[in-house]
Amino acid sequence: MTRPLAIIIEDDPHLNEIMTLTLEADFEINSCADGTSGWHRLSEVTPHIIVLDLNLPGMPGREILKKVRGDERFQTTKVILTTADERQAETLTDVADIVLLKPVSPTQLRELALRLKPI
């Protein structure tokens, strides 16, 4: 059985690496370093989980979230939103499945991702 696909869109290379390391045991990982390439990748595949940073170069995270939510193809796709901005986080709790305020604990991220992983 192939592992479910998780796309990580995070511009900070350290955080991107941490998330990849955290989730690669349970997910097939595609990681992107900016919004534009992230969205490009999303046009090609339909992941099970998207770990999306809000503050991104290129296409902003908020826009990607909006597009994902407006696209039937991503009907079952879960979005874990990460942000360093508390107030932004508050406004998006309804749109994203999970909103995590940075710093994100790898332990917590893995737990949550596993919870969203299809059985």
Added chain:
Amino acid sequence: MAYHFTPNLLPLFVAAALAGMLALYTWRNRKTVGATAFSIMMFILFEWGLSYILELAGTNFETKLFWNIVKFIGVVATPVAWLIFALEYTGRRAWINTQRLILLSILPLITIGIILTNDLHSLFWSSQRLAAGGGFLLLQTENGPWFWVHAGYTYILIMTGLVLIVWALLHWPAQYRGQMIWILLATLTPLIANAITIFRLLPILIDLTPYAFTVTGVGMAFALFRHRLLDIAPLARDIVIDGMKDGMIVLNANRRIVDINLAAQTILGLSKEDQPIGKSMAEVIRTQPKFIARYRNVEEANDEITLGEGEAQRWYELNLTSLRDEHKLIIGQVVTIRDITQRKRAEILLQENEARFRQIVENANDLIYRVDMEGKISYANPSVLRVLGYEEKDVLGRHYLALAAPELRHKIKRTYEHQLVSKTPTTYQEFPAIATDGREIWFGQNVQLIYEGDQVVGFQALARDITAIKQAQDSLRLARDQALEASRTKSQLISKVSHELRTPLGGILGFAELLRDHTFGELNAGQRKATLSVIESANYLTNMVNELLDEAQLSANTATLQEGPFSPTILLQQASSGMEVLAGKKGLKFTTGIDENLPQELIGDERRLRQIMINLVGNAIKFTQEGSVSIRLSHATNEYWSIQVTDTGAGIPREAQEYIFEPFRQVNSAITRDNRGIGLGLSITKQLVDLMGGKINLESKPNKGSTFTILLPINRDAGGKL
């Protein structure tokens, strides 16, 4: 009885007729003072005269004897009537009463009795016989002893009356002298005639007395018609003139007092007993030399004078008018003195009030000025001049708009034109006036319309120099803008800083956790300890960043609540799950409780409520060494639900309870390495509770523990009532 009337009786007829007519005339006018007595006296004289005529005209002895007796009724009654008249005429009416009248009448009545019984004792007449003389057949009588008693009594009464009238003559004003001289003449003549007859002073047999009555009648008639004897009797004059409130003095050409009324005497400080009539005016007012000098050669005057000093000082209006004869020569002067003290005092009071208000206006720091209907300044108080640097002459008569900043004149003018048209009682306007040195002086100006009757006659302005306030407002506005800007900047800065801190913190925490979880291989004991320390520090730092951000948002009033329905049961579970572990680590008992009556669903910011609970419970655990920590949600009142966190820790000292909710404040003695923090937790909690419309309350006893109770409105709309 037989009579023979001869022409030589004519004078007696005339005299009797005159007496009779006067009696009748005065009787009709008896309401006039003194008229009744006069009328009675005249009637008695009439009776005397008539019976004497009949006595003389009688042709036999018996007739003459009869009329002689009848005549004597008049003879004995006359002096009594005379005295009564004299008393009434000289204002002594009060002296006359029934008792005295009876006393006066005793002797005359006895005399009548003796006359009627003279035949038995001859006490009055020792002999009576007929004799011829002067063309008459006369009754010749020799007087007995009682006659002389009667005569003496008669003379006493007549003399008393005379003295009274002469006395009055000397003291009454000159205008009554004429009539009194006539009265005296009329009275004295029969008296003299009577004396001549009784004492046989002339060698004639006829009784002259009744003839003298002719003179009496004429004299009285003359007094009556010429001098209007009974029209204005002296007593009436007393009532009218002395009754006047105003003082009145009549002076003759030599400035001697001819008449003065009671009021004038009182004003001049003379007692009732003083008799200033006849004295010179200068003598009477010798204590007031200034008036002597003032009125020495004055013919007309209308002055206000004062008499007395201090409290007793009174004001009078003195009017002096000269009386002139047909040749325009001064024959006297009339002085009236009216007491105007009351009016004067009112005037003085008014002046004092006016002065007082003037002083207030003149000394007011406020700017007060008046403008007439042409817009010209008619009054400006010293403050106006001081503030704008003008001289009074520069301002009076000048158009008020000339003082205002040119660019605003049009607007200012419109305001007051509108006020005038709409009759708005008061307007307020702020505008800059221009001082002489060119400075802008801000006026905060109230303007009222001035009315005379229902006619607007001008404007009254009360302005205040609000330049300083204006400047303060400007700088305040600037300061507020700057503060707002600074606050925004601070908020942005903190937001930015925390954002920038969170990302590397994510790196630290992330890699440390991956290390701990052996993602990069097994760790030795030292490496593991170091990794855990990194994680602990990173968590502490994360917490600090969170708190700083909260505090920054709350103090900049940029924090908002995300309110929605939530389940208090779930909230309590979420908040306490991690806490249970923490408490367990310290060996503390941790309990949660929820009130059955608490609604299943409440409205609120779930995340913030959780933050509050974690904060309070976290604190309780941090500062409690042994015992227990509990949290309970209750339905406190109809309007509030509560979060109550209780511990068995060291308690918070009373003085610390005052500041424990302020940011960065902690109870220093309670801080250890393990429970350190930056002291924002309770401050944030308090601010969040305030934001939610709730109230936080602390009860704490040293070494017993503390209880924090938070009351929050069940219905958010009812919030803020606390």
